[in-house]
Amino acid sequence: MELAQAKHAFITGGASGIGLGVGKALAAKGLRITIADIDGAAIDAVLATEGEAFRGVVLDVRDRAGWAKAKAEAEAAFGPVDLLFNNAGIASFGYEIADMAPEAFDRIVAVDLTGVFNGVSAFAADMRARRHGHILNTSSMAGICAPSQAIGGSYAAAKFGVVGLSETLRVELAPHGVGVSILCPGQTTTGIAQNSMKLGGDMRLPPGRSVSDSPPAHSSPCEVGTVDELAERVLSGIEGNAPYIITHGRGWWPLAHARHVAIEAAFDGMYGDA
Template identity: 30%
Template sequence: MGRLDGKVAIVTGASRGMGESHAKRFIKEGAKVVLTDLNEEAGQALAASLGENARFIKQDVTVAADWDRVVTETEATFGNITILVNNAGILGPVVNTVGLDEAAYHKVMSINADSQFLGAKAVIPSMLKAGIGSIVNISSLAGLRANYGFPNLAYVASKFATRGMTKAIASEYGANNIRANSVHPGFINTPMMVEATDEGGGDAMREIFLGRLAEADEVSSLVLFLASDESSYITGAEHKIDAGMSAH
């Protein structure tokens, strides 16, 4: 018996990296999963490899109409939605604040933060019909501390926003049996992280107690727990998975 039997999930940014890992674990644990991403080729291939309980839908997470379409298609295919993992995100330019272009700032905020608002707004009505729901918003260690190795105001601002939105949703919908939690990874071995630093984690390695990058599946274990009924009394909280980086 799977830990997510009977659950219907949407996972954004699911064509690679942590999103891909979350989707695979959810399927393994019995959920029906809609994977969304702009990378249609990779997303379709992944969904096909996961079998009949997975479906890919191309989505721009910054567009409200795309969210409405994803919710409608998910309900028609699998039923009411009970899990939302807002995973899609970008790092943005690594530059000092004075050098940060306004358009680049708004792009990061739109993809990392605005999309999570749009996702919750679109999915909560389905969870209300189901009578249960778990929203897992992927933030970052940068949502807890201002800088963790390089300058990036837009990224930090977006990840702090995620943390605040999560608490607001938890307080508003707890009485409806809908929970919301944020996950704050440190340095994870994903394509985005390697592109930003290197395969060894760059200078940040000196702050990591365990002396290594995390694998995406290690984050998926936490996301799975928060999505499942095992965490039924946990909501409105931030969950660090950073090998001690925030303990300094």
């Protein structure tokens, strides 16, 4: 979608981190921005500095009635949403799957995966009817290749789910002129650890680390990127209707490649080389 044809973006997790960075970049292109976030104080801080291009709404992405209310308020203020960015997410770092509390698993899947579906459910049919719009869903490099580091099995499961949901949605909406992209950031300086704790998340931290450390306390195979760098790639990916937007992922490629090689070998073992 050409950003020159877009007027209104709705961004969850929009009061900090990746959501706010992309919101600022889109506002610089002339879009009006609705930032939806569970943290009302963070929304107020953004609105105090960003001017009339921004408005905010408190939203827990698990709340479907809240989605309907937020959509109605956003479109009453700024008109139909042209760009939906399902970005809100939490994590539970440091726990192997066998050690995770079931309620932690459920909470992360509810925010990171079902929350994405709730956004799609609220906006996609309208975009399809108007034959105009773009949906950007945040997954992760952990949604392409589950790393060996204990970043939390529920996080990887939810982010893999976002990829599957988005790939299907892209096929369904393409004939109607609506684009879908999957954002797969590598390790980026955001407040995900702190935001996760606000929703009851838990972090098993190594000695000497605290939840205020950024990025979250787990090892990473690649460099740490900035939100500004990521935002530039996001805008380019939207304009090109890229299926996947990869950022700062150079060090992740060996893991992704190994996974694809294993899948290819499984097919070759079943069907031979033909």
